[in-house]
Amino acid sequence: MTLDQLTPGSSCTITGLSAANMLGQRLLDMGIFPGLTLRVIRNAPLEDPMQVEIEGYSISLRHEEARFVEVKTDEDR
Amino acid sequence: MKTDKIIVALAGQPNCGKSTVFNALTGARQHVANYPGVTVEKMTGWYRYGDVRVTVVDLPGTYSLTSYSPEERVTRDFILHQAPSVVVNTMDASNLKRCLYFTFQLLEMEIPVILNLNMMDVAENRGMTIDTTALSRGLGVPVVPTAITRDRGKTDLQAAILETAGQGLSTVPARVDYREMTSYITSVQERVTALTDLGDRYPLRWLAIKLMEGDEAVRDLVREKTESYAQLLLDVDRFRQQFEAAMDTAPEMHVAGCRYRAAEGIARPCVTRSAKTIVQGYQITNYTWPLLAGFRNLVADILPASGFIDVPLTRAFFLWLIDSVNALLNYIPVFLILFACIAFLEDSGYMPRMAFIMDRLFSRYGLHGQSTLPMVLGGIYVGGCAVPGVMSCKGIPDERSRLATILIIPMLNCLAKVPLYVLLINIYFAQHKGWAMFFISTISMLMVLPVSKLLTHTVLRDKETAPFVMEMPPYHLPTIRGVLGRALERVWLFIRKITTIVVALAVVIFVLLQFPGIEPERMAIYEDRKNAAMDTFFQQIAGTGFENDLSDDNLMAMIRFWEAYRSKKMGAKSAEAAQSIDAEFEAANTRFFTLLKPGRDRDAKQVNRALKTLIRERSQLLQEMRAERIDNSFLGYAGKALVPLTQWAGFNWRVNVALLGAFAAKESAVATLGALYEQGDTSESLETRMAREEEGFTPLHALALMMFMVLYPPCLATSIAVKLQSGSVKWMLFAMGYPMLLGLVVASLIFTCGSALGLSGLQAMAAFYLLALVITIAVGFITPRQTVTA
Numbered sequence: 042m043t044l045d046q047l048t049p050g051s052s053c054t055i056t057g058l059s060a061a062n063m064l065g066q067r068l069l070d071m072g073i074f075p076g077l078t079l080r081v082i083r084n085a086p087l088e089d090p091m092q093v094e095i096e097g098y099s100i101s102l103r104h105e106e107a108r109f110v111e112v113k114t115d116e117d118r
Numbered sequence: 119m120k121t122d123k124i125i126v127a128l129a130g131q132p133n134c135g136k137s138t139v140f141n142a143l144t145g146a147r148q149h150v151a152n153y154p155g156v157t158v159e160k161m162t163g164w165y166r167y168g169d170v171r172v173t174v175v176d177l178p179g180t181y182s183l184t185s186y187s188p189e190e191r192v193t194r195d196f197i198l199h200q201a202p203s204v205v206v207n208t209m210d211a212s213n214l215k216r217c218l219y220f221t222f223q224l225l226e227m228e229i230p231v232i233l234n235l236n237m238m239d240v241a242e243n244r245g246m247t248i249d250t251t252a253l254s255r256g257l258g259v260p261v262v263p264t265a266i267t268r269d270r271g272k273t274d275l276q277a278a279i280l281e282t283a284g285q286g287l288s289t290v291p292a293r294v295d296y297r298e299m300t301s302y303i304t305s306v307q308e309r310v311t312a313l314t315d316l317g318d319r320y321p322l323r324w325l326a327i328k329l330m331e332g333d334e335a336v337r338d339l340v341r342e343k344t345e346s347y348a349q350l351l352l353d354v355d356r357f358r359q360q361f362e363a364a365m366d367t368a369p370e371m372h373v374a375g376c377r378y379r380a381a382e383g384i385a386r387p388c389v390t391r392s393a394k395t396i397v398q399g400y401q402i403t404n405y406t407w408p409l410l411a412g413f414r415n416l417v418a419d420i421l422p423a424s425g426f427i428d429v430p431l432t433r434a435f436f437l438w439l440i441d442s443v444n445a446l447l448n449y450i451p452v453f454l455i456l457f458a459c460i461a462f463l464e465d466s467g468y469m470p471r472m473a474f475i476m477d478r479l480f481s482r483y484g485l486h487g488q489s490t491l492p493m494v495l496g497g498i499y500v501g502g503c504a505v506p507g508v509m510s511c512k513g514i515p516d517e518r519s520r521l522a523t524i525l526i527i528p529m530l531n532c533l534a535k536v537p538l539y540v541l542l543i544n545i546y547f548a549q550h551k552g553w554a555m556f557f558i559s560t561i562s563m564l565m566v567l568p569v570s571k572l573l574t575h576t577v578l579r580d581k582e583t584a585p586f587v588m589e590m591p592p593y594h595l596p597t598i599r600g601v602l603g604r605a606l607e608r609v610w611l612f613i614r615k616i617t618t619i620v621v622a623l624a625v626v627i628f629v630l631l632q633f634p635g636i637e638p639e640r641m642a643i644y645e646d647r648k649n650a651a652m653d654t655f656f657q658q659i660a661g662t663g664f665e666n667d668l669s670d671d672n673l674m675a676m677i678r679f680w681e682a683y684r685s686k687k688m689g690a691k692s693a694e695a696a697q698s699i700d701a702e703f704e705a706a707n708t709r710f711f712t713l714l715k716p717g718r719d720r721d722a723k724q725v726n727r728a729l730k731t732l733i734r735e736r737s738q739l740l741q742e743m744r745a746e747r748i749d750n751s752f753l754g755y756a757g758k759a760l761v762p763l764t765q766w767a768g769f770n771w772r773v774n775v776a777l778l779g780a781f782a783a784k785e786s787a788v789a790t791l792g793a794l795y796e797q798g799d800t801s802e803s804l805e806t807r808m809a810r811e812e813e814g815f816t817p818l819h820a821l822a823l824m825m826f827m828v829l830y831p832p833c834l835a836t837s838i839a840v841k842l843q844s845g846s847v848k849w850m851l852f853a854m855g856y857p858m859l860l861g862l863v864v865a866s867l868i869f870t871c872g873s874a875l876g877l878s879g880l881q882a883m884a885a886f887y888l889l890a891l892v893i894t895i896a897v898g899f900i901t902p903r904q905t906v907t908a
Contacts, residue, residue: 063186072215
């Protein structure tokens with residue numbers, strides 16, 4: 042599944058990035074890298090963008106961007 | 119080499135405090151321009167260090183050095199083409215790993231780099247310590263820690279800049295291991311040298327890595343600067359395809375991954391994180407507790423010293439007194455915060471609105487809308503404190519509701535009740551922790567509401583009521599003076615009461631716990647065990663050359679020395695403080711200190727080991743004696759005497775003693791149980807010990823005990839608060855008496871009915887919850903009698 046499908050409060054492990062070019066590079070630079078775990082903190086009041094916490098810092102990203110982050114939720118591990 | 123003109127570039131990721139560093143270095147001597155062709159600002163400034171003029175360029179903050187954004191391009195081009203003498207890589211110390219990802223990209227450009235760990239204060243506040251020496255060694259570049267906002271480290275940074283600028287690139291910095299890609303990078307490097315002369319002008323390895331990454335700007339650079347670019351780029355594309363086919367990952371992804379792994383590899387051993395406490399408010403007590411502990415140590419030094427197993431009565435008494443008062447004084451900072459919050463809410467005008475929202479529900483149970491705040495403070499769910507809860511009842515205009523609120527607040531789950539819940543739930547409801555926690559945190563509400571209904575219809579029936587009509591004032595911003603003043607005033611009031619009432623009660627409890635004490639024949643047995651332990655000790659240290667130092671009274675002096683050192687060491691906050699303690703003790707007695715910290719001295723080591731065993735045995739003896747003394751004390755007798763009464767609730771005498779002892783402070787329930795079950799191997803947790811020794815104890819017992827704790831009478835501090843707020847000792851005694859009766863009834867109900875019906879702990883829990891829920895809802899429908907008189 043992909044990161045945009047997660048609801049606030051859930052955590053997951055990043056399994057892959059399907060974005061190439063700029064978005065992919067930006068996600069990588071911001072620390073979204075396969076193998077790391079992240080937690081969805083909240084959605085903005087209008088449901089978009091979302092705030093995720095990774096390795097102790099928070100990142101905000103749009104759902105359409107989160108679509109490119111492939112994740113595995115902690116439950117189905 | 120003497121340089122009189124240095125260009126320094128500041129580079130780093132956004133939000134790392136780079137501009138603060140820039141401002142601190144250059145002061146007002148700066149000017150802003152745009153980089154050619156883009157709207158990115160170029161900040162330049164300068165400062166003088168000795169007789170050297172240093173020009174500082176603040177590069178835009180970027181997460182990476184690729185070429186996707188103008189900021190990244192500007193940063194990279196500046197470093198490549200302007201060749202600054204030094205690049206200062208400013209980074210957020212609390213976010214080391216991600217910052218190092220950037221640092222590796224800088225290092226690949228083969229320029230002199232200084233790592234500036236900024237925001238060290240933030241990292242320290244988050245409980246992180248960073249070993250800068252190890253970091254410097256790992257990376258092969260100088261590391262300068264700073265906390266610029268706190269004025270720390272600026273001159274260090276300037277000195278490091280001058281030094282590094284003079285040396286140029288002297289050491290070989292750490293390199294990222296690109297694993298499977300290494301051979302490809304080498305091949306690209308070969309192609310670049312074979313086909314072009316770029317390697318003379320640019321860092322060759324960096325060029326190769328960037329080409330493997332498929333960086334567009336570098337490809338443009340190749341096209342621009344060389345004739346034979348077509349051939350080179352074709353080769354590079356071939357390598358990229360080969361790599362992707364072989365590894366099944368995009369080359370740029372692989373590169374980023376390797377950089378993160380390298381960053382992790384460097385960062386992990388350098389960073390230690392200490393655990394954070396959950397309740398941040400208690401942080402302040404970390405600062406005040408050493409003061410209280412220091413006072414205790416001071417008094418402990420004056421009092422007659424304790425012998426090997428015999429503690430002089432005066433010593434025991436005064437330490438008990440100080441411990442009792444300290445236990446309450448320790449909460450003062452927390453009270454101060456809570457009192458300030460109350461004052462703030464009162465002044466802001468929010469209280470009436472809170473009352474407005476909740477009055478509908480509470481008035482059905484004889485409470486008031488304004489009971490909301492006291493109940494929130496008292497721990498409506500889990501983790502409040504009854505003292506500020508009771509104190510904040512002051513604002514309730516309705517006398518009857520106010521007294522009812524004061525009386526029910528102690529039933530809420532204050533923080534001090536939690537340890538006992540956690541202990542019991544861990545042993546007896548381990549399978550259903552979630553349910554048990556839910557039960558315990560909501561059941562108090564289901565107890566409070568019917569009880570307050572009952573109280574307002576019985577003992578409080580004749581108290582005056584007041585109409586609810588009230589003004590809804592506009593919101594005000596409270597003044598600091600007003601809020602702080604009121605908070606301090608209330609805390610002071612409280613302290614004054616504590617020192618009198620608590621001292622009196624502490625004396626009573628001390629007597630109850632100490633006398634009549636251990637019987638002489640039992641005491642003789644302890645003496646024998648003591649002598650045996652001493653004999654073994656002297657045998658072990660025979661021939662070490664330390665016998666004379668430890669003969670007779672000296673042994674006791676050594677043990678005290680050891681314990682004083684331990685307790686001082688516990689209070690030390692920093693490495694420096696610990697060192698100064700070491701020095702102090704070494705100066706006080708060099709010979710003893712050698713035994714404390716033997717180092718390489720073989721004999722001293724042997725004595726040290728023997729001493730450890732002896733001290734462990736001594737503390738075990740003391741513990742056993744303490745348990746036996748409680749067993750043989752008036753309180754112990756009381757606990758046993760109460761058994762006929764409490765057997766219906768399933769409490770044995772040990773539990774009774776613990777519950778009686780909890781009067782002083784509820785936390786001590788767990789501590790007393792700890793002392794009572796103190797036998798055998800002390801490394802076992804209380805859970806295991808209790809589970810083993812109380813074989814007959816079932817989840818049903820535990821449930822009854824927990825319910826009794828929910829309904830437990832207010833602790834000393836709260837009782838004082840009740841007296842202050844109700845204005846009479848009579849109400850204080852009532853507040854202490856009725857919960858005990860109620861608690862005993864409820865606990866007996868659960869235990870006796872539960873056993874008769876053969877219910878399991880969980881079933882009884884569910885049944886009781888349902889019963890409480892039904893009663894709560896039912897009494898909610900009884901309409902209050904009209905008592906408001908015109």
